[in-house]
Amino acid sequence: MHVIAVDAMGGDNAPQAIVEGVNQALAEFKDIEIQLYGDEAKIKNYLIANERVSIVHTDEKINSDDEPVKAIRKKKKASMVLGAQAVKEKAADAVISAGNTGALLAAGLFVVGRIKGVERPGLMSTMPSFTGQPFDMLDLGANAENTANHLHQYAILGSFYAKNVRGIATPRVGLLNNGTEKTKGDSLRKEAFELLSQEASINFIGNVEAREIMSGAADVVVADGFTGNAVLKAIEGTGLGTMKTLKSAIMNGGLKAKLGAFLLKDRLKGMKETMDYSSAGGAVLFGLKAPVVKCHGSSDAKAVYYTIKQVRKMLDTKVVEQLVDAFDPKEEVN
Amino acid sequence: MHVIAVDAMGGDNAPQAIVEGVNQALAEFKDIEIQLYGDEAKIKNYLIANERVSIVHTDEKINSDDEPVKAIRKKKKASMVLGAQAVKEKAADAVISAGNTGALLAAGLFVVGRIKGVERPGLMSTMPSFTGQPFDMLDLGANAENTANHLHQYAILGSFYAKNVRGIATPRVGLLNNGTEKTKGDSLRKEAFELLSQEASINFIGNVEAREIMSGAADVVVADGFTGNAVLKAIEGTGLGTMKTLKSAIMNGGLKAKLGAFLLKDRLKGMKETMDYSSAGGAVLFGLKAPVVKCHGSSDAKAVYYTIKQVRKMLDTKVVEQLVDAFDPKEEVN
Numbered sequence: 214m215h216v217i218a219v220d221a222m223g224g225d226n227a228p229q230a231i232v233e234g235v236n237q238a239l240a241e242f243k244d245i246e247i248q249l250y251g252d253e254a255k256i257k258n259y260l261i262a263n264e265r266v267s268i269v270h271t272d273e274k275i276n277s278d279d280e281p282v283k284a285i286r287k288k289k290k291a292s293m294v295l296g297a298q299a300v301k302e303k304a305a306d307a308v309i310s311a312g313n314t315g316a317l318l319a320a321g322l323f324v325v326g327r328i329k330g331v332e333r334p335g336l337m338s339t340m341p342s343f344t345g346q347p348f349d350m351l352d353l354g355a356n357a358e359n360t361a362n363h364l365h366q367y368a369i370l371g372s373f374y375a376k377n378v379r380g381i382a383t384p385r386v387g388l389l390n391n392g393t394e395k396t397k398g399d400s401l402r403k404e405a406f407e408l409l410s411q412e413a414s415i416n417f418i419g420n421v422e423a424r425e426i427m428s429g430a431a432d433v434v435v436a437d438g439f440t441g442n443a444v445l446k447a448i449e450g451t452g453l454g455t456m457k458t459l460k461s462a463i464m465n466g467g468l469k470a471k472l473g474a475f476l477l478k479d480r481l482k483g484m485k486e487t488m489d490y491s492s493a494g495g496a497v498l499f500g501l502k503a504p505v506v507k508c509h510g511s512s513d514a515k516a517v518y519y520t521i522k523q524v525r526k527m528l529d530t531k532v533v534e535q536l537v538d539a540f541d542p543k544e545e546v547n
Numbered sequence: 548m549h550v551i552a553v554d555a556m557g558g559d560n561a562p563q564a565i566v567e568g569v570n571q572a573l574a575e576f577k578d579i580e581i582q583l584y585g586d587e588a589k590i591k592n593y594l595i596a597n598e599r600v601s602i603v604h605t606d607e608k609i610n611s612d613d614e615p616v617k618a619i620r621k622k623k624k625a626s627m628v629l630g631a632q633a634v635k636e637k638a639a640d641a642v643i644s645a646g647n648t649g650a651l652l653a654a655g656l657f658v659v660g661r662i663k664g665v666e667r668p669g670l671m672s673t674m675p676s677f678t679g680q681p682f683d684m685l686d687l688g689a690n691a692e693n694t695a696n697h698l699h700q701y702a703i704l705g706s707f708y709a710k711n712v713r714g715i716a717t718p719r720v721g722l723l724n725n726g727t728e729k730t731k732g733d734s735l736r737k738e739a740f741e742l743l744s745q746e747a748s749i750n751f752i753g754n755v756e757a758r759e760i761m762s763g764a765a766d767v768v769v770a771d772g773f774t775g776n777a778v779l780k781a782i783e784g785t786g787l788g789t790m791k792t793l794k795s796a797i798m799n800g801g802l803k804a805k806l807g808a809f810l811l812k813d814r815l816k817g818m819k820e821t822m823d824y825s826s827a828g829g830a831v832l833f834g835l836k837a838p839v840v841k842c843h844g845s846s847d848a849k850a851v852y853y854t855i856k857q858v859r860k861m862l863d864t865k866v867v868e869q870l871v872d873a874f875d876p877k878e879e880v881n
Contacts, residue, residue: 343788354725358733391688391776399692399773423777424784439733440777442725443757447781450758454677455789458822462814470814476807480796488792 214246215528218296218305221251222274223312224510232259234517245525250292281315297324300503307504307524311512318355321498321505330540333363334500339493344429349375354442361404364435370499371433372415377530387421387431491516494523548580549862552630552639555585556608557646558844566593568851579859584626615649631658634837641838641858645846652689655832655839664874667697668834673827678763683709688776695738698769704833705767706749711864721755721765825850828857
């Protein structure tokens with residue numbers, strides 16, 4: 214049985230979307246048990262499942278504008294903190310939250326803790342591509358500054374994830390750089406390129422450019438947290454803006470445009486589904502002693518369900534235990 | 548009279564697109580004179596204009612895969628190098644090329660030369676936004692590594708350009724960062740934030756995120772060359788990929804989808820025009836003693852025409868002379 218702690222109070226649609234996602238997951242997966250942390254009365258409004266689920270009541274929660282590290286330290290009874298604490302005390306195997314990202318990162322680092330040997334856990338998402346083949350990218354912003362050694366570790370972490378959780382036999386690992394030639398980039402990239410070239414445990418394919426990552430350039434894209442964050446946000450902003458512009462072009466286009474859009478509806482929907490990557494789950498703070506996963510703040514029940522599915526897969530494949538062995542063979546997983 | 552040197556042999560559609568763009572510009576602007584550098588016979592195949600235009604014949608040209616600095620040093624008679632040389636010798640006021648970007652940057656730095664006081668000229672483009680109000684962003688990759696002092700200079704350079712060439716009275720200058728709060732970012736961003744806050748000559752509005760820059764967050768976005776390059780390419784890759792996916796969804800969607808697309812044609816075209824920023828001209832290597840401007844390699848005649856129009860505006864407004872004064876009041880422009 215996999216025990217998953219879920220912060221019921223985080224995100225824009227909490228607790229409804231969270232609890233409904235939990236209902237779906239419990240109905241489908243018989244090998245998971247869910248601990249819901251938050252306001253018991255509110256949670257009960259939506260909870261249908263009645264077995265393999267428990268509620269740990271708390272009135273306290275972390276708000277989206279709370280200062281992360283301070284919030285973790287001061288709000289000891291916040292739903293997110295209690296969930297992380299359960300993982301630390303081995304009462305749960307993993308924790309999920311759609312709340313304050315910075316606070317969840319802090320809870321991951323300071324409560325759950327790093328795998329011995331992993332210097333700086335990275336935030337990793339499985340992102341959509343135009344080819345239909347998603348890719349994993351890290352660090353997406355857990356760190357503002359990274360060294361070449363961190364990037365080296367991200368390559369190993371991402372490769373483990375793509376192999377174990379996504380089932381890619383030999384994931385192609387690329388280093389995000391400003392050109393594909395091996396001499397490209399700043400000193401950080403040049404040093405990281407050398408380390409990755411010498412790393413026998415991964416399939417390093419060289420540098421990849423931000424223009425190509427959404428066209429299937431690599432299965433795992435390694436970036437420092439600052440650049441990874443900027444690229445992620447540029448992709449999001451461009452994608453959302455394009456869709457919004459298309460929508461408004463149709464809406465302001467009179468009957469002809471509306472009829473055109475109606476005829477194209479199925480195709481546009483199919484396109485949206487190709488680009489929808491909520492089915493890949495949430496963003497993992499990877500390199501910790503247990504799965505700590507962030508759902509998007511705007512997650513609906515479906516996204517929560519998929520994140521639980523993702524965490525179950527991570528627990529099934531023992532990807533964290535394998536990482537512990539890889540980084541320090543003598544260390545036992547918590 | 549503004550004398551503009553044009554590399555007729557650079558880019559995918561040279562010399563035809565280049566010469567046709569020159570024809571258009573000469574017909575419209577009576578205060579410019581064009582020097583075309585390249586293969587005289589080939590240029591003459593397309594040249595209609597017969598006044599205020601001259602051809603400087605050369606057989607040599609820089610290829611897109613030539614190593615930039617080496618090419619500039621070895622191919623002394625290449626069309627691009629001769630154009631830059633004309634600027635250095637004051638036979639021309641500016642140079643335009645659609646050829647090898649790295650080589651043009653090298654020609655700008657080593658032949659045309661930096662403005663005294665500008666440490667690292669930055670590559671700047673006027674980019675489209677979903678609001679219809681474009682923004683200038685630099686450095687887009689002239690440098691792989693930048694200091695806070697460089698970023699400080701980019702803010703001043705970009706602000707000068709937005710004010711003089713784009714006519715924005717008080718351009719809003721934003722620092723590209725991983726969050727909007729002033730404490731965000733790595734040490735480079737924190738240091739740059741302080742310098743920009745204290746710079747009285749610009750309207751610094753604080754940090755901006757990559758998600759918001761295409762939604763009108765600032766008129767000038769300041770970035771280090773590595774991040775700026777990655778964000779530019781992420782925007783390009785996402786935009787092009789989305790359009791390609793939309794097109795293929797329509798093409799593979801049968802009669803119904805094709806009819807829908809036909810009805811939506813005008814709206815899609817309008818949308819494409821909003822996002823088409825070739826009318827803003829090319830990418831300027833800004834901080835040099837004269838305008839050195841890169842047209843996109845795939846430029847058509849229209850894009851070349853707009854780049855000439857942009858360079859004319861830069862010369863008209865004497866933006867470079869003003870920069871020379873701003874960075875060193877005692878220095879005369881070349």
